[in-house]
Structure formats: structure tokens, C-alpha cells
Amino acid sequence: MAKASVSDDCIDMVTPWNEYLSAKYKRSFAYHTVRNRLPVTVTQVIDHLSRSKEALVQTYGEGSREEIKQIIGYLSKLKNEMQTNKPLISLEANEVDASDWNNFLNTTEERLGRPLLWFADVWLHIECYLYRRIRESFALTKHLNQYDPFRHQKEEAFTGSLQAISVVGSYLLKLIESDAKIDTEQCVLQFLKLSLWGNRCDLSISGGKDISQVENPLDMISTLDELILVNDLQKVWSALNSTSSGPKIIDIIFDNSGYELFSDLCLAHLLVKLGLANKIRFHGKRVPWFISDVMEHDFHWLIQEMANQTRAPCLSKLSTMWKDFLSSGTWTYLTESFWTLPYSYDAMKQIDPELYNSFEGSKLLIFKGDLNYRKLVGDVFWPHTEKFSVALRGFEPAPLVTLRTIKADVVVGLQPGQAEKVAQKDTDWLVTGKYAVVSCLVK
Numbered sequence: 001m002a003k004a005s006v007s008d009d010c011i012d013m014v015t016p017w018n019e020y021l022s023a024k025y026k027r028s029f030a031y032h033t034v035r036n037r038l039p040v041t042v043t044q045v046i047d048h049l050s051r052s053k054e055a056l057v058q059t060y061g062e063g064s065r066e067e068i069k070q071i072i073g074y075l076s077k078l079k080n081e082m083q084t085n086k087p088l089i090s091l092e093a094n095e096v097d098a099s100d101w102n103n104f105l106n107t108t109e110e111r112l113g114r115p116l117l118w119f120a121d122v123w124l125h126i127e128c129y130l131y132r133r134i135r136e137s138f139a140l141t142k143h144l145n146q147y148d149p150f151r152h153q154k155e156e157a158f159t160g161s162l163q164a165i166s167v168v169g170s171y172l173l174k175l176i177e178s179d180a181k182i183d184t185e186q187c188v189l190q191f192l193k194l195s196l197w198g199n200r201c202d203l204s205i206s207g208g209k210d211i212s213q214v215e216n217p218l219d220m221i222s223t224l225d226e227l228i229l230v231n232d233l234q235k236v237w238s239a240l241n242s243t244s245s246g247p248k249i250i251d252i253i254f255d256n257s258g259y260e261l262f263s264d265l266c267l268a269h270l271l272v273k274l275g276l277a278n279k280i281r282f283h284g285k286r287v288p289w290f291i292s293d294v295m296e297h298d299f300h301w302l303i304q305e306m307a308n309q310t311r312a313p314c315l316s317k318l319s320t321m322w323k324d325f326l327s328s329g330t331w332t333y334l335t336e337s338f339w340t341l342p343y344s345y346d347a348m349k350q351i352d353p354e355l356y357n358s359f360e361g362s363k364l365l366i367f368k369g370d371l372n373y374r375k376l377v378g379d380v381f382w383p384h385t386e387k388f389s390v391a392l393r394g395f396e397p398a399p400l401v402t403l404r405t406i407k408a409d410v411v412v413g414l415q416p417g418q419a420e421k422v423a424q425k426d427t428d429w430l431v432t433g434k435y436a437v438v439s440c441l442v443k
């Protein structure tokens with residue numbers, strides 16, 4: 001008998017413990033995402049292209065008119081492939097990571113003895129693949145090759161958060177310009193928390209809807225401590241405050257643009273100013289990713305946009321200082337392909353040993369956000385009381401911390417009974433971004 005719908009391929013159950021998250025479990029957030037959220041993301045790109053067609057042709061030339069049609073056709077087909085649970089196909093455009101992606105698809109297919117399927121395989125792989133295929137639709141064109149279909153949303157998210165950004169910016173400036181002795185530890189903890197809660201602002205969880213930070217973040221963070229379910233902030237402070245000879249390098253693996261990026265850069269500024277770091281390396285995405293993730297353009301755009309805020313002089317002042325950090329090499333922005341491959345981080349040593357080894361001298365790796373967390377713990381549905389160090393499965397290139405608001409149903413390091421208690425209060429506690437974890441591993 002013919003299958004009635006794709007959900008016939010799935011099992012009507014929750015994800016079993018210790019299994020990979022996957023849309024094959026109908027009562028999972030992965031299923032909801034692949035079934036409902038990801039098709040909306042693709043539709044939004046299609047709508048954006050249709051709406052902006054004339055403006056795009058104006059900017060990219062008459063040649064782009066046909067290409068817009070081609071991309072829309074490609075994306076409609078992609079959506080259909082996903083919704084009808086078709087096999088994942090290879091990438092064709094000549095991009096630096098295409099062979100890595102195709103190797104991944106081929107070796108996984110060999111291991112499984114069947115092609116990968118949208119509603120059968122590891123959610124992390126499927127979701128990354130979706131964004132990589134959206135990129136592919138542009139990579140296959142000439143005029144729109146470098147077009148980022150999410151840029152307008154990222155820019156609007158920044159503009160919508162300007163008030164909060166000004167509040168934090170002027171606070172930071174006051175701190176660093178003050179002659180009074182500041183409580184270093186308290187300030188660092190405060191900016192770590194600002195960066196942590198900045199992760200609530202994420203366009204992929206809101207389905208691309210406005211997620212501007214409108215509340216006063218300084219007032220807000222002081223009330224949120226009880227929502228941090230794993231709080232290793234003291235450990236993080238010790239790692240940052242540790243004295244060792246050699247360069248004090250800190251790596252920040254970015255997540256979202258807009259307010260979150262701004263909060264990350266404020267943290268980076270403070271760490272340099274307090275002498276806890278003398279070099280910060282930022283890591284962003286090579287291709288448009290999970291709607292709001294930082295790409296190089298977004299990074300420079302934000303710093304430049306701050307300079308344009310005549311009504312908030314603190315922001316233009318900070319912008320000048322940040323440009324100086326970049327030109328002096330105190331800050332560097334890097335774009336490694338690994339971040340937009342499907343692999344979880346335990347595979348980094350084998351897949352990208354150069355990147356792995358580059359972390360060896362780092363004082364602290366700061367991983368921002370939900371997707372980085374999923375990649376750290378391998379998208380496995382660990383019992384919530386599993387140790388973070390176990391869930392990392394050997395990924396220990398340097399001391400590391402994850403600053404993450406919880407937006408996917410995986411979390412480790414909780415105390416016995418803690419998950420049940422939170423679930424009683426909030427049934428959807430694992431997917432809304434209301435709660436957070438700060439998990440730190442120091443060798």
C-alpha cells in the first residue's frame with residue numbers, strides 16, 4: 001500500500017535516551033523542526049526573493065532576473081525533497097567545502113547501507129545540510145553567487161536592538177574609562193552573562209520573526225540567575241584569571257549577529273582591557289547559516305553601523321576602538337569551513353586537524369549558542385544528568401565553555417531531579433531559550 005504521508009516513515013515516540021536526536025521520532029523537537037520549521041525557513045527565502053526581485057535586478061543586473069527564477073525553482077524543489085523524505089543529494093557547485101560535504105554524505109551512506117533521509121537521520125546533519133543547500137542555490141549562479149538571503153533580517157535585528165545596544169555600550173565605556181578601581185571578577189561575570197543571554201536573540205528559533213533585544217539588558221540579567229541550570233561561571237572566571245606564561249589568546253566561536261554579536265564584542269573588549277587576554281580570535285561562518293549566524297560581512301557591518309549612530313556617541317567611540325583592535329591584530333576575524341560542515345566537534349581532530357591544533361595554546365574557547373552546544377555534545381539525547389565531560393567525547397583542545405540558552409532538547413550536567421522540577425514548571429523548557437547553561441571544561 002502507498003504511504004499516506006511522510007509521517008508514516010516516523011515512529012510515534014519520544015527520543016530514546018542515548019540515541020541521536022532525529023526527526024524519525026515523531027514526539028521530538030527534531031520532528032517538529034524538520035516537519036514545520038525548516039519548510040517555513042525555505043518559504044521565507046522564496047518570498048523574500050519574489051518580493052525583492054526588481055530591487056535585486058537593479059543591483060545585480062538584468063542577468064540576475066533568470067537566476068532569481070532558477071533559485072526559486074531550486075528552493076521549491078528542495079522543500080519538496082524534504083517534505084517527501086527524499087534522499088539527500090550531493091552538492092555540485094564548485095565551493096571549497098563541497099568535497100568535504102560530499103565525502104560526509106558518501107561515507108555516511110556507505111555506513112548506513114542506504115542514502116541519508118530527512119526524516120530518518122541525525123537532526124544535526126539534516127539541519128546543517130538544509131542551510132548548506134540553501135547556500136548551494138546561490139552558489140550555482142553567477143550574479144547572485146555571493147548573495148546572503150538572510151542579511152536583511154540580521155540588519156533589522158541589529159537596528160531593532162539599538163536601544164539595548166546603547167545601554168550596554170555606554171555602560172561598557174563608562175567602565176573602561178573610569179579611573180575608579182573596578183571589581184574585575186564581578187565585571188567579567190556580568191559581561192559573560194550579557195553574552196549568554198544575548199543568545200536568546202536568535203532568528204532561527206523565532207522563524208525569522210523580529211527578535212530584537214528591547215528590555216534593558218543590565219536590569220534583565222540580574223534577575224535571570226535562577227534560569228541558568230548549569231552555572232560554571234566561577235570556573236570560567238578561574239580559567240580567565242589563570243596566570244601562565246605565553247600569549248593570552250581567547251577564542252570566541254560566534255553564533256548570532258545583531259545584539260548577541262554586540263554583547264560578545266563587549267565581552268571581548270573587557271577581557272582585553274582588563275589584561276585577561278592580549279589576543280582574541282573570532283570565528284564566524286563561511287556561508288549564510290541558521291538564518292542569523294555571523295558572517296564576515298555582518299561582523300564588519302555591525303562595527304561600521306555603530307560608527308553611524310550619531311545619537312549614541314558611545315557606540316561610535318566603541319566602533320573606533322574596535323577598528324583599532326582589528327588593525328593592531330589584537331582582534332582577528334577568522335572563517336574556517338569546519339563550522340559549516342555537519343560534523344560534531346569530536347570529529348574536528350580528524351577532519352580538520354589544523355583547526356584543532358590551532359586551539360592548543362588558547363586560554364579559553366568560548367562557544368556561543370545552541371547549535372555549538374549541539375555540536376559539542378554530538379546531538380545525542382543524553383540523560384540530563386550525564387557529565388558534560390563525557391558528552392564531549394574527547395573534544396578537549398583547550399579549556400572551553402559554552403554560553404547557551406536552551407533551544408533544542410539536549411542538555412547535560414544537571415543534578416538528579418533538576419530536569420523534572422523544571423519540566424513541572426515549564427513543559428517546553430528545552431526549546432524556548434528561557435533557560436540557559438554555562439558548562440565549562442578545564443583540563
Ligand SMILES: O=P(O)(O)OC[C@H]1O[C@](O)(CO)[C@@H](O)[C@@H]1O
Nearest residue numbers: 202204205369370371372407408
Ligand atoms: O542560534 P542558536 O542558539 O545556535 O540556535 C539555533 C537554533 O536552531 C536549532 O538548531 C533548531 O532549528 C535550535 O537548536 C535553535 O533553535
